Amino acid sequence: MTDVQLDPSQLDAVEVEPDTRQLVIAGPGSGKTQVVSNLVAHLVDEEGVDPTDGILVLSFSNAAVHAADARLRASGGAPVTVQTMDSLAGEIIRDLSDEDVAGLGFDRRIRLATTLLAGEPWDRLDGLEHLVVDEIQDVVGVRADFLLQILAALPDDAGFSLLGDPAQGIYDWQLRPENSPLSATTSLELLATVRRMAGVSVKELTGQYRARSRDARKVVAMREAALRGDGNSSLDDFYAGLVPVGDIASAVEHARRWSGNTVFLTPNNGQALLTAEAIAATGDAVEVRRSAHQRVLAQWIARILADHPMTGITRDEVDKRACEVAPDLDPASIWRALRSVTGGAGREVNLPVLARGLRRPRPLVPDLIEPMNARFVVSTVHRAKGLEFDNVVRLDFPDKPWLDVDGPDDAESVRAMFVALSRARDVIVRGDGPDDRRLRASAGRSGRWYLSGWKPGTKLGYQFKVDDLDRAEPPGVDKVATQIHIAQDVRPGDPLRFELDLTRSTLALPFWNLLHDGYVVGRSSLEFGEGFARWLGPRDRAKVPWPRITGARVESIATVSGETQRGAVGRHGLWLSPVCSGMLRFDWSGDRDD
Numbered sequence: 001m002t003d004v005q006l007d008p009s010q011l012d013a014v015e016v017e018p019d020t021r022q023l024v025i026a027g028p029g030s031g032k033t034q035v036v037s038n039l040v041a042h043l044v045d046e047e048g049v050d051p052t053d054g055i056l057v058l059s060f061s062n063a064a065v066h067a068a069d070a071r072l073r074a075s076g077g078a079p080v081t082v083q084t085m086d087s088l089a090g091e092i093i094r095d096l097s098d099e100d101v102a103g104l105g106f107d108r109r110i111r112l113a114t115t116l117l118a119g120e121p122w123d124r125l126d127g128l129e130h131l132v133v134d135e136i137q138d139v140v141g142v143r144a145d146f147l148l149q150i151l152a153a154l155p156d157d158a159g160f161s162l163l164g165d166p167a168q169g170i171y172d173w174q175l176r177p178e179n180s181p182l183s184a185t186t187s188l189e190l191l192a193t194v195r196r197m198a199g200v201s202v203k204e205l206t207g208q209y210r211a212r213s214r215d216a217r218k219v220v221a222m223r224e225a226a227l228r229g230d231g232n233s234s235l236d237d238f239y240a241g242l243v244p245v246g247d248i249a250s251a252v253e254h255a256r257r258w259s260g261n262t263v264f265l266t267p268n269n270g271q272a273l274l275t276a277e278a279i280a281a282t283g284d285a286v287e288v289r290r291s292a293h294q295r296v297l298a299q300w301i302a303r304i305l306a307d308h309p310m311t312g313i314t315r316d317e318v319d320k321r322a323c324e325v326a327p328d329l330d331p332a333s334i335w336r337a338l339r340s341v342t343g344g345a346g347r348e349v350n351l352p353v354l355a356r357g358l359r360r361p362r363p364l365v366p367d368l369i370e371p372m373n374a375r376f377v378v379s380t381v382h383r384a385k386g387l388e389f390d391n392v393v394r395l396d397f398p399d400k401p402w403l404d405v406d407g408p409d410d411a412e413s414v415r416a417m418f419v420a421l422s423r424a425r426d427v428i429v430r431g432d433g434p435d436d437r438r439l440r441a442s443a444g445r446s447g448r449w450y451l452s453g454w455k456p457g458t459k460l461g462y463q464f465k466v467d468d469l470d471r472a473e474p475p476g477v478d479k480v481a482t483q484i485h486i487a488q489d490v491r492p493g494d495p496l497r498f499e500l501d502l503t504r505s506t507l508a509l510p511f512w513n514l515l516h517d518g519y520v521v522g523r524s525s526l527e528f529g530e531g532f533a534r535w536l537g538p539r540d541r542a543k544v545p546w547p548r549i550t551g552a553r554v555e556s557i558a559t560v561s562g563e564t565q566r567g568a569v570g571r572h573g574l575w576l577s578p579v580c581s582g583m584l585r586f587d588w589s590g591d592r593d594d
Contacts, residue, residue: 006038007031007207014038018047018054018129019159021200023136023191027165027223028422029210029388036134039161040080043130054129057082058147085143087362088150089113092122107182110142114149121153128158135386136164136194137187140171144185148193166191167227170382170416210388215242215428219421226418229411235418239394242430248278251393251431255376256284258427260390264378265420266433270441270449271397273463273583274434276378280553280582285493287372287555288581289379294466296370296579297358297559300326300334303487305351306559306574312348329367337367355573358561370558370579374492381420392424395433442535450535451583459536459586464552466581468528469514471562475522475577479569485519486576492556496521496580498549505529507539510546514580516554521578547586555579 006014013024013035026032040057043049057080086106092113093101101109116122131154133139139147151160169187173179194200211217218238225233245251248264255262264279266272272288279286290296303325305313318338319331326334338349341357341364358368377389394417421428438460442448451461476482494516501511501523509529514522539545556579564573 006034009204009206010035010038013161013163013203013205014042015046016042016161017159018043018049019157020130020161021159021197022161023194023200023202024161024163025165025202025204026163027167027205027208028220028419029208030205031207031209032134032163032205034209035205036132036161036163039132044080049129050127051080053124053127055080055132056088056128056130057132057134058085058088059083059134085139085146086110089146091124092116095124096120096122107142110146111182114142114146117146117149117153125150125153125158126155128154130158131160133160133162134164136162136191137166137169138164138171138385139190140169140187141175141181141183141185144187144190145183147190151194151197162194164191165223167223167415168385168419168422170385170412170419172412210422210425213424213426213428216422216424216426219418219424219428222418226415229414233414235414235421239417239421239430242394242428245393245429245431247432248275248434249282251429252279252282252284252376254429255391255393258391260426261375261377262391262393262427263384263387263389263423264376264393264395264431265381265384265423266378266395267380267397267416268441269380270439270463271395271433271436272378272380273449274436274439275395277551277583278434279376279378280493283493284376285374285491286376286378287374287492289372289377289383290466290581291383294581295364296466296556297561298368298370299557299559299576300329301358301368301561302559302574302576304334305354306483306570306572306576307568308351308572311352311572312350314348318349333367337365340365341368351572351574352564355561355564358559370556373556381416384423385419387423388425389423390425391427391429392421393429393431394420395431397433397436448531448535449583451585461551461583461585462532462535464528464581464584466579468525469577469580470523470525471560471577473562473565474560474567474569474575475514476520479567482519482521483569483576485517486521486557486578490516490521490554490557490578492554494554496552496554496578498524498552498584500546500548505546507545509533512549514552514578516578522580544588547588549584550587551583551585552580553582555581 010031013022016022024035040055043055044051049055089110093109093116096116101112133147154160166188172186175181175184175186195202208220211220222235222238225235245254264275266275276286276288304318304321315335318335322329322331322334338354342349342353438451440450440452442450448463450459450463452458453460474483497515498512499515501513504511510532511529512524513520558577558579560575560577562570562573565571569575
């Protein structure tokens with residue numbers, strides 16, 4: 001157990017036997033993550049459960065997995081397995097089936113894993129003594145069916161702890177008919193099924209450890225209204241009475257005077273891109289909360305390891321280098337993070353093996369992910385779920401009936417409002433989002449946002465994603481000088497200039513170089529160029545084949561894990577790169593004098 005003082009409701013959920021089966025209702029700020037880490041520590045230290053094979057912690061998202069994993073490791077306990085349901089489904093398919101799932105989407109893989117688990121036993125569950133599932137209210141559709149099948153497949157003497165808050169269930173929109181769901185099981189139906197299971201006890205965390213201001217405490221007190229999902233709830237009245245701070249520039253001016261970090265919350269990702277653009281225009285650094293699939297590797301990886309002269313590096317060498325270039329980080333945590341990728345055997349970490357491991361589509365421990373350090377963060381309400389911030393600016397955008405898009409129902413809207421406002425520790429205000437009347441979402445698998453003009457067919461902007469930078473080789477003509485420039489001179493918020501690469505571009509396929517103070521610090525990828533060309537249409541008869549692009553900026557610095565290179569840079573497959581994402585703007589004048 002840790003030295004953290006738990007309240008009686010938390011202790012009731014923590015001090016259980018391995019075969020206990022419980023559903024723990026945890027409102028915002030009630031210390032749910034602390035309960036998860038202390039529960040695991042109790043089972044291992046006090047009940048003798050094997051931390052490797054006896055406990056499994058599942059969560060809905062990679063972000064929640066990282067938060068739970070970080071808290072568990074910070075508690076000083078033995079490492080346990082923490083993963084998403086999607087990754088667990090992948091393991092079941094690999095163990096129980098020879099089927100090629102390369103062409104299957106995530107939902108169909110989940111459904112296949114559910115079918116396989118229902119048909120035959122899975123060895124990994126045989127030794128499991130306790131299953132912990134976090135954020136259960138986010139588990140809907142095929143994932144809800146999958147979780148129920150896992151519970152059914154548990155050994156008779158195995159227990160489980162399912163933690164979450166039905167008042168924060170905001171993912172039932174995935175079950176709308178237009179989304180063609182493979183299952184219609186809602187989060188409330190999942191919770192009701194669990195409640196009916198034999199031997200399941202229902203507990204509730206009653207403490208409050210987030211809200212510090214009067215407004216923040218008022219929001220938490222409205223949880224029952226959110227749970228009921230009333231169309232005209234006290235939450236609506238509370239929100240109407242919040243201080244309006246005006247447009248983005250005015251909101252930023254206010255937020256500069258607040259202590260701590262501030263999140264600007266939007267309904268969708270396209271609005272988040274426009275909001276970040278407006279904040280950047282004020283001169284402030286800003287980061288957009290990314291999806292779990294857009295992971296960014298921590299820059300310390302390349303700073304510590306990229307230029308190491310040997311393919312293997314010892315712990316002493318890692319500690320020495322970490323003290324030189326990353327003194328704020330814990331060398332022991334760095335070593336554990338590297339070992340989590342390459343395995344625990346041997347006295348050295350093989351760097352090319354590390355680079356290959358970092359490229360694999362598997363969950364990574366939080367230390368390997370570049371943190372979001374900006375004072376201002378923009379996020380959708382859904383991506384901010386489970387997080388907390390000092391201050392919240394909830395942005396309003398006008399309705400757009402001409403788009404003929406069904407909005408959320410009243411209950412879902414109330415829960416989304418509750419989730420948004422309950423992220424705050426202190427300040428909660430409302431603001432006006434930027435003009436989004438020309439914002440559109442493209443069809444197809446890319447799911448990119450773009451800006452259309454008032455005239456039909458006119459296109460004025462296009463989303464650039466984190467993984468749209470080419471990672472085949474380190475950037476720059478002089479790669480050593482470019483790496484030094486990125487490490488020493490590139491800062492979050494700096495502008496990046498897109499320059500069409502005339503040596504590689506054709507009328508069918510464009511490529512751009514990304515420049516910072518004259519250095520080519522990145523190149524657009526082949527996949528970005530192909531998608532951009534399909535979206536924009538044929539250019540063989542266009543007056544201006546490819547637009548001049550503006551609006552790009554540095555969001556952060558990160559490590560790239562690519563193939564090993566022959567030169568001095570990237571010899572192990574690791575190098576530094578700026579992170580660029582956001583809404584690019586077009587200039588169709590044809591003037592290319594930069």
